Amino acid sequence: MLQQTPVTRVEPIWTDWMARWPTPSALAAASRADILRAWGKLGYPRRALRLHEAAATIAAAHDDTVPSGTDDLEALPGIGSYTARAVVAFGYGRRAPVVDTNVRRVVARAVHGAGDAGPARTKPDLADVDALLPPDDATAAEISSGLMELGAVVCTARAPRCGICPVHAECAWQANGRPAYDGPRKPVQGFAGTDRQVRGKLLDVLRGTAHPVPRDALDAVWPDAPQRDRCLHSLLVDGLAEQHDDGRFALPA
DNA sequence: CATGCGTGGTT
C-alpha cells in the first residue's frame, strides 16, 4: 500500500484491511471485488490484485507465513527490491539494506555530497546502503529505520532541516557547500487526460455499483470513445474488470 | 533502462 503512496493516506485503509483480513489465507479467500472496494481510492489498484495473489501464494506455499528471505519475498507479485528488504528489516528485525526514495536521497547527500539522488540503480544503491549497516541484525534494522526516517523528516527533498540533522557534522553535502542537484530530472508524469485518469474513472464507477452496469454507464465518464474503449479493454486484461454474458460490466468476482 | 500505472494534498 505504501508504494508511491503517502503514509497518511494508507494508514486508515490499512487498519481496516488488517482487521478484516488478518492472515494471508483470509485475504486469499476474499473476492477480487471485495478487495478492490476495500482498496478504494488508494491508487494503483493493480497493487491490490498483486497483494491478493501474493497472499494466495503465501497461504499455499509458505504455510500462511510471510517469507523472511529476500529471494522468497521478491518472487511474490508486487514485491520488489524495496518491499522485500523492508519486510526483512522491519518485519523480522534482520539486517537488510532498505532503499527507498528517501534513503537514496540521504545517501546521495550525506555520503556522495550531491544535492539529490540521480536515477535509481538497484545494485549500486543496495551496495551503498549495505556499507552503512553494522553486522548485528537488530542494530542494522534500527539503522535502516533511521535512514528512512531521516530522509522523510529531516533530509527532505524541498527544504532539508539541516539545523537539526543528527549527521550534519559528517555530511558530505555540507562539506561540499551544499551544491544544487545537477543530474537528470525524472520527467514528471502527467495525469490529466491520460489513460491512468480514464482507467481511474471507469474503475470508480465499477467500485460504486452493487450490480453490473451497461456500457452506457461507463461511456458517461469520458468523452473520448477510442481512449475509453482502450482503457476499458486494458482493465479487462488486467483483471480489474469483468464483462458478464449479458454484456454488462462489473468488478471481477 | 524508460515507461505506464491512481490519487489527492502541497507548493
Add this chain to the structure above:
DNA sequence: TAACCAAGCAT
C-alpha cells in the same frame, strides 16, 4: 494554479 510528488513495481 499548474506542477510537484508520495515507504515502487512490472514489463
